[in-house]
Structures are given as C-alpha cells and as structure tokens.
Amino acid sequence: MDIVYERPPLPYPAALRALASCCARTTRLLRQHRLRLPARRVGTQLHFADGTSARVYRETVADRGATLDPCVLVVEFRLRAVRGRGHAAFRWESLLNTPLFVGFPGFVSKLWLANDERGRYRGVYEWDGPQRADHYARALWRVLALVSVHGSIHYMILPGLRRAEFLAQLDGMGQPSGLAPRQRRPVAP
Numbered sequence: 001m002d003i004v005y006e007r008p009p010l011p012y013p014a015a016l017r018a019l020a021s022c023c024a025r026t027t028r029l030l031r032q033h034r035l036r037l038p039a040r041r042v043g044t045q046l047h048f049a050d051g052t053s054a055r056v057y058r059e060t061v062a063d064r065g066a067t068l069d070p071c072v073l074v075v076e077f078r079l080r081a082v083r084g085r086g087h088a089a090f091r092w093e094s095l096l097n098t099p100l101f102v103g104f105p106g107f108v109s110k111l112w113l114a115n116d117e118r119g120r121y122r123g124v125y126e127w128d129g130p131q132r133a134d135h136y137a138r139a140l141w142r143v144l145a146l147v148s149v150h151g152s153i154h155y156m157i158l159p160g161l162r163r164a165e166f167l168a169q170l171d172g173m174g175q176p177s178g179l180a181p182r183q184r185r186p187v188a189p
Contacts, residue, residue, distance in 0.1 A: 004134055004157035009141035018104070018139040025103030034063040035102055041111060046124075046167075052116035057091050061109045062102055064128075070108075071159045072166040073125040073133040077144050078118075078152035087115050100143060106132030109163060120152070126163035133157050 009015065029035050037060060044056045082090055091114060101107060108126040115121050127133035137155040144153050158166060 002159075004130055004159070006153075006155045007134065007138060009145070010135075010138040012142060015139040015142040018135065019100060019143070022101065022103035022139075023099045025105075026099040027103075029062060029102060035098075036061045036063065044111075046113060048116065052118055052120070054113035054116040054120075054122060056111050057114045058095070058112040059109065060098060060102060060112070062107050064108065067108055067126070067128045067162070069129045069159075070162045071127050071130045071133050071157050072161045072163055073127050073137060073155060073157050074122060075125070075137060075140065075144075075155045076120050076122045076152075077148040077154070078120050079115075079147055080149050082119075090121075097143075101136065101140065104132065104136040104139075105129075107136070111163070124163060124166070127157075130157050130159040 010018065026035075037058065039059070041056045041059050045053050046056070047053045079086075079090060091112075094112065101110065106128040108128055110126075111124040113122040113124065125133065127136070134157055137157070141153055
C-alpha cells in the first residue's frame with residue numbers, strides 16, 4: 001500500500017459514534033491497566049526538513065497483542081489563539097485528551113510533540129492497520145477542528161512501518177501533498 005494522504009473528515013455523526021466507542025474502550029483499557037506513559041523517548045528532539053524541530057513531551061502506549069499490519073500515522077495542526085505560556089498549559093491539559101484516541105481499534109503508541117518554531121504540534125503514532133489509522137485521523141479531525149487554525153490539520157499514513165523503523169529510517173519517505181518537498185517529514189531524530 002502507498003502512502004495515504006489526508007482525506008476529508010468523517011461526517012459529524014460518524015465521528016461522534018467513533019469517539020464514543022473509543023471512550024468506552026479506553027475505560028476498559030484503563031480498568032485493565034493496559035495503558036502506559038513510558039519516559040524513554042520524552043525529551044527527544046526531532047528535526048524536520050523545513051528547518052523546524054519539536055521535542056517529545058509524552059509517550060502513550062497500549063499493551064496489546066502483536067501488531068500484524070503496522071503503519072505510522074503522522075498528524076500535525078496549529079492551535080488557534082494559543083501563545084506563550086498557553087503552549088505549556090496545552091501540553092499539560094493534553095493528557096486529558098488521551099481517551100479520544102487510545103481506544104480506537106488498532107492504536108499501538110503515540111509520541112506527543114511540543115509545538116515547533118511555527119506553532120505546529122505533531123503526533124507520531126504506530127497503528128495496526130492503515131485503514132484503522134485513517135478512520136481515526138478522519139474522526140480526530142472533527143475534534144481538532146474545534147481548537148485548530150482552519151486549514152492547519154494534516155495527516156499522512158505510512159503503511160508497513162513500525163514507529164521505531166520510521167524514526168530510524170526517516171529519509172526517503174516521500175512528502176505529503178500540498179507542501180514543498182519533504183516539508184512535513186522529520187529528517188533526523
């Protein structure tokens with residue numbers, strides 16, 4: 001399967017159903033103590049081809065079975081009306097957003113990246129199944145649109161890769177459509 005670039009968000013009713021199901025599954029994961037916040041990658045600086053960089057400020061991992069159809073999902077957005085200390089507040093508050101994604105079918109892990117020099121936040125996920133990652137990203141879009149600058153939400157899916165492989169082999173991943181070559185892609189961890 002080729003790189004999947006963003007598609008339109010899910011219709012509101014479908015996105016709301018997906019988010020409600022996700023929250024119910026998240027509750028089960030929490031009760032079963034199957035969610036972790038490892039610190040191994042926290043503080044790692046990722047450098048991007050457009051000259052920006054961002055620091056990993058949190059990692060979330062779901063303890064689950066083997067990943068059969070791995071893929072990497074990269075999401076980026078710019079928050080509306082968040083400046084200065086508001087970024088620190090968002091990073092702290094974002095932990096409360098965890099129920100909006102960890103219960104989606106196929107979620108494996110997420111690296112949360114702080115805002116870069118242009119105010120863009122990114123998430124680098126590993127997912128089990130590109131179609132599942134796409135469904136999540138299209139549902140997430142509806143939530144992000146409430147707090148993001150219009151037109152700033154973007155995502156791409158790289159099938160066949162685990163997150164560790166993506167971080168180790170960033171060069172040659174291609175570029176998302178609509179941007180200058182290699183603009184959104186990290187070039188070195």
